[in-house]
Amino acid sequence: MRRGARVVAGSFGGVAAIALLAGAGVCLTSGCSTVGYYARSVTGHLELLQAARPVPQWLDDPATSAKLKERLEPSQRMRDVGVRAPAGRDNASYRRYADLHRPAAVWNVVAAPELSLVPKTWCFWIVGCVGYRGYYDPAQAEALAADLRSQDLDVAVYPVPAYSTLGRLPAGGWLADPLLNTFIGYPEGELARLIFHELAHQVAFAPGDTLFNESFASTVEKIGAERWLAERAAPGARAEYERAEARRVDFRALTSRYRDELSRLYASAEGDAAKRVEKAAILARLRADYATLKATRWDGYAGYDAWFAQANNAAFGVLASYTALVPAFEKLFEREGRDFPRFYAAFRRIAALPAGERAAALER
Numbered sequence: 001m002r003r004g005a006r007v008v009a010g011s012f013g014g015v016a017a018i019a020l021l022a023g024a025g026v027c028l029t030s031g032c033s034t035v036g037y038y039a040r041s042v043t044g045h046l047e048l049l050q051a052a053r054p055v056p057q058w059l060d061d062p063a064t065s066a067k068l069k070e071r072l073e074p075s076q077r078m079r080d081v082g083v084r085a086p087a088g089r090d091n092a093s094y095r096r097y098a099d100l101h102r103p104a105a106v107w108n109v110v111a112a113p114e115l116s117l118v119p120k121t122w123c124f125w126i127v128g129c130v131g132y133r134g135y136y137d138p139a140q141a142e143a144l145a146a147d148l149r150s151q152d153l154d155v156a157v158y159p160v161p162a163y164s165t166l167g168r169l170p171a172g173g174w175l176a177d178p179l180l181n182t183f184i185g186y187p188e189g190e191l192a193r194l195i196f197h198e199l200a201h202q203v204a205f206a207p208g209d210t211l212f213n214e215s216f217a218s219t220v221e222k223i224g225a226e227r228w229l230a231e232r233a234a235p236g237a238r239a240e241y242e243r244a245e246a247r248r249v250d251f252r253a254l255t256s257r258y259r260d261e262l263s264r265l266y267a268s269a270e271g272d273a274a275k276r277v278e279k280a281a282i283l284a285r286l287r288a289d290y291a292t293l294k295a296t297r298w299d300g301y302a303g304y305d306a307w308f309a310q311a312n313n314a315a316f317g318v319l320a321s322y323t324a325l326v327p328a329f330e331k332l333f334e335r336e337g338r339d340f341p342r343f344y345a346a347f348r349r350i351a352a353l354p355a356g357e358r359a360a361a362l363e364r
Contacts (some may be wrong), residue, residue: 037133044136045165050107051096052178071095071184071191073193078192081228082199092176093165093202094195099181104159106134107141108186112313115266117259119317120153127166128208131317134160154312162194167202187288189229189241203344206351212358215325215349222326223333247298252323254293258286259316283311328362 055072058064079094110132112147119131134222135141138159145155161182165175183194200220206212229238246340261282265275290308294300329347338344 021115025313040136040140044106047363048098048100048137048180049174049178050065051100052096052174054096058097060127062290068184072179074188075179075191075195076080077186077232078195078228081232082196084226092173092197092200093167093175094179096174096176096178097180098178101181105137105162105180105182106136106160107138108134108158108160109141109144109148109155110133110158110314110318111145111148112317114152114154115272115279117263117266117313117316117320119314120148123208130208130210133164154314156312156314156318157183158306158310158318162198162252164198164201166205179330187240188233188237189225190244193225193230194220197221204348204351206355206358208354209273209358210321212351214322216329218350219326219333221331222331247303248300250297251294251304253280254286255316255319258289259319262313262316263272266287286311324358326363328359332362 055076057074059069075094077298095148102202108207113116113120121129122132122133123129133144140159145157148155159182163178177198181192186194197220199219201213202219203216203220225241229241233241242250245259262279265278265282268275268280287308289305292304333343333345336346350358
């Protein structure tokens with residue numbers, strides 16, 4: 001789904017890129033059964049990097065369209081602001097740009113049991129176990145999705161515009177994460193959110209804890225974008241962002257309500273057959289309520305159509321990874337005096353704790 005809908009953050013699709021690059025050698029020497037997947041991932045990531053050129057070269061090139069230049073210029077100012085506040089690290093990330101000639105950086109496959117909202121996980125070296133498997137080729141993603149559906153799993157496949165290598169690769173040159181055609185055309189506020197989100201993953205990373213990592217990055221993107229718009233954006237950009245944010249609020253309220261309904265159903269004592277019938281009824285009501293929302297408050301805005309078209313347990317599982325801990329992180333930001341360096345230091349301390357202790361420490 002396109003980033004403009006802001007249903008999920010982009011990094012979920014490829015945050016394991018560094019693990020894929022490093023893990024390929026491990027698999028090759030250990031007889032790992034996933035060697036083909038690792039090899040394709042390494043190739044895809046390197047092709048992405050090789051397509052990138054420094055932003056000044058694009059700006060100086062007469063062949064670069066005026067529209068692209070209009071987006072590249074503010075992206076560099078966002079990057080500069082990110083060094084001082086939302087990102088906190090000065091490196092070559094997002095100082096280069098690549099046109100991949102495709103609509104997404106990667107395509108993610110997410111799966112969940114027929115009567116559960118807990119996603120299936122795949123495990124990678126360094127990043128641990130995550131609730132997705134990403135592909136640079138959409139046909140390969142669809143092939144895995146078909147196999148998972150044959151196992152009676154709910155499956156969602158969605159395009160991801162950007163991902164982070166966590167700052168684990170040498171970030172001083174061509175290995176740094178580039179800007180991509182898959183998101184450079186976003187409205188100013190949405191572009192700021194994406195850049196700040198991906199840079200946030202370079203602050204610290206808790207292996208195997210998607211909920212913790214993505215909720216933190218979602219918090220940084222929200223606060224960072226709001227500051228950018230308040231201090232540097234034109235009134236038109238702020239108004240456009242406010243409309244998008246209002247839709248996000250509506251979307252989260254609607255999906256949270258129905259996610260809670262499904263959760264209660266799956267935890268109930270009803271038999272599986274009855275649960276299947278009620279699940280179908282819940283999803284039908286969800287889509288009907290969305291149609292009403294779209295036609296009324298949203299004036300026909302269709303940016304969320306793709307999500308609702310394939311709404312199922314897998315799709316709901318993805319959403320929780322990005323939002324569940326955001327309120328707690330926002331409270332932590334306030335407690336640290338709305339100071340990003342202090343906020344990052346607190347995040348690093350909590351990220352270093354054992355997985356079972358992080359949520360409780362964050363709440364404290």
